[in-house]
Amino acid sequence: MAGDFDLVTPLPGAGFGGRVRPTGGAGAHTVIAAAERDAGALPKMLAASGGLLLLTAMDEMVAAPELLVRLSRIFGPEVENYRETLTSPAMVHDTVPEIFLVSNAPPVNRGPPSRPEPPLTADGTLPVQFPHRRGWHTDQSYRRPPPDVSLFLAVNPVPKGEGQTLFADGTAAYDALPPALKARVDTLEGLHVGLSAERSYDEILASKTPRALKPRERPQRQPVVRVHPVTGRRALYLCEMRQMDWLEGPFVGLEPGPRGDGAKLLFELMTHLTRPEFICVHEWTEGDLVVWDNRCLVHAATWFDTATQVRIMWRTTVSGNPGAAYAGEQKSWVTA
Numbered sequence: 001m002a003g004d005f006d007l008v009t010p011l012p013g014a015g016f017g018g019r020v021r022p023t024g025g026a027g028a029h030t031v032i033a034a035a036e037r038d039a040g041a042l043p044k045m046l047a048a049s050g051g052l053l054l055l056t057a058m059d060e061m062v063a064a065p066e067l068l069v070r071l072s073r074i075f076g077p078e079v080e081n082y083r084e085t086l087t088s089p090a091m092v093h094d095t096v097p098e099i100f101l102v103s104n105a106p107p108v109n110r111g112p113p114s115r116p117e118p119p120l121t122a123d124g125t126l127p128v129q130f131p132h133r134r135g136w137h138t139d140q141s142y143r144r145p146p147p148d149v150s151l152f153l154a155v156n157p158v159p160k161g162e163g164q165t166l167f168a169d170g171t172a173a174y175d176a177l178p179p180a181l182k183a184r185v186d187t188l189e190g191l192h193v194g195l196s197a198e199r200s201y202d203e204i205l206a207s208k209t210p211r212a213l214k215p216r217e218r219p220q221r222q223p224v225v226r227v228h229p230v231t232g233r234r235a236l237y238l239c240e241m242r243q244m245d246w247l248e249g250p251f252v253g254l255e256p257g258p259r260g261d262g263a264k265l266l267f268e269l270m271t272h273l274t275r276p277e278f279i280c281v282h283e284w285t286e287g288d289l290v291v292w293d294n295r296c297l298v299h300a301a302t303w304f305d306t307a308t309q310v311r312i313m314w315r316t317t318v319s320g321n322p323g324a325a326y327a328g329e330q331k332s333w334v335t336a
């Protein structure tokens with residue numbers, strides 16, 4: 001591809017994703033100046049790569065965090081200001097409120113997910129497929145409209161072999177569904193909800209008494225099949241134990257609850273969506289910046305040893321082009 005960037009696809013070991021190689025010089029300042037000169041270049045590469053881009057050697061962003069926000073603006077009109085969205089102040093960057101902190105270090109103190117059981121597959125590899133691997137989600141799907149794109153910078157990643165981020169290709173997974181299942185899910189809606197609503201699979205299975213929810217906490221309907229507003233392609237759009245509503249859902253119009261018909265379908269779809277051939281495993285190096293498209297990918301974090309490791313990652317979320325299904329909607333989370 002001509003211009004300031006080359007795109008190398010796919011990412012190692014995966015069937016999708018791409019690495020962006022700047023041709024006019026490395027470093028975050030240089031790369032962002034080039035991206036702003038040709039503002040369509042990186043978004044086009046994001047679409048061409050199936051929704052997953054890796055930029056390396058972005059270390060300058062750590063001393064100049066506003067660079068991460070500038071790069072985020074390339075991918076959409078609205079970069080979330082976490083000070084305005086009821087986010088705990090401990091999880092927001094001190095001087096740049098568009099940066100959400102993901103870390104096991106104080107003051108964030110957010111640990112990784114627990115290790116899968118058993119920790120490796122029968123082949124000795126990292127478990128990726130649901131339900132052995134849990135924690136698959138798409139960012140903030142408990143909002144309508146949900147965000148389009150997330151950017152994730154490795155400020156202080158943990159050594160390779162732990163603390164990876166897994167991505168599943170919802171477009172390829174949709175394409176590979178049997179026709180009868182496609183027809184069943186094409187017009188189906190999932191019910192997504194945040195953890196604070198206490199409607200996770202485990203909580204409902206334990207018969208936890210549901211609590212009254214504020215309007216902004218209410219479960220949100222989302223299409224199970226998203227039509228991507230840029231590529232026009234269909235992709236599965238689902239979460240699982242912790243980000244679907246297991247009281248009224250997981251699907252609108254199907255028997256609810258962890259033992260219902262909706263649960264059976266969710267397990268079938270998530271097991272399919274996370275088949276190894278649809279997965280990309282990213283092992284982090286300091287200065288890596290990964291851009292992912294929440295409209296067509298789901299992702300999951302993995303365990304690392306918090307007794308010996310400190311992990312610091314910065315995330316931004318970008319909104320503004322969720323597609324025709326959300327045209328003209330008010331933001332669900334801005335209500336009282």
Ligand SMILES: [Fe+2]
Nearest residue numbers: 137138139299
């Ligand atoms: Fe996430």
